[in-house]
Amino acid sequence: MTELSDYMGPVFEAICQKYLMRQARLHALPFIPQTIGKWWGNNPAIKAQDDVDILAIDRSGTEAIFCECKYQNRPMPMAEYDDLMQAAAAFPQITKRHFLFFSKSGYTQPVQERTAREGTRLLTIPDLYQK
Secondary structure, X not given: OHHHHHHHHHHHHHHHHHHHHHHHHXXXXXXXXXXXXXXXXXXXXXXXXXXXXXEEEOOOOOEEEEEEEEOOOOOEOHHHHHHHHHHHOOOOOOOEEEEEEEEOXXXXXXXXXXXXXXXXXXXXXXXXHOO
């Protein structure tokens, strides 16, 4: 069964990216992104390679939406939430940050509680197809 999740991970990321692009066309995002895509690179904050599943950046390069996409058979744990926050540290020029999480199987209670405090957004598969 892990083979299916391994295969579906990139497919799920592509579906989530299309969702974000639809939301941009509907003017339902905090800004209109100039670029939307995956980011892979050096993160000086952790002195290692890092990635962001989907990164949408505005025209000025000072506002962005950071997205984590998880296609797993268990709720997304806090470690994944922390990983995205850590990856965002690679972009000190981005002063206005929005965080969006996509999960096939929902979120652990600690993630839901932290989201309520920090104002991030949690989405599941049904959310991707609502108008």
